[in-house]
Amino acid sequence: MSTDARILAVVTEDMSLVGGGAPIFFARSPEERERIARYLARALDAMVHDLENGVYIIARH
Template sequence: MDKGLKGGILAIVTMDKDKVTGGGCPVFLAVDQKEQEKLGLFLARILDGIVHDLENGVYFICRH
């Protein structure tokens, strides 16, 4: 029986910590866009999720 997460936001990757407040998932800060993209892809692979770009400097990884 699988008791893992079925959906929801698993992680957030941003360069601007002021754009993300509160919440119940880990937030990863990147120093530049290249690192942000790399972190997003690695986390999506590790967490078996999908990266979504909000086009405001914030990526989030979720599982549908």
């Protein structure tokens, strides 16, 4: 049970929803967003969380 969870990347279809420190990946469709999130998560050994507003975050726990 670690408490140092970190956001490694953000994948979004709407750039106006996001900002800040983590790398942001822009997707043009829901399929592309999912694909990018999947690839990032596997590459970073991290988890995908769905914020349900078209934004995915890739976080490591």
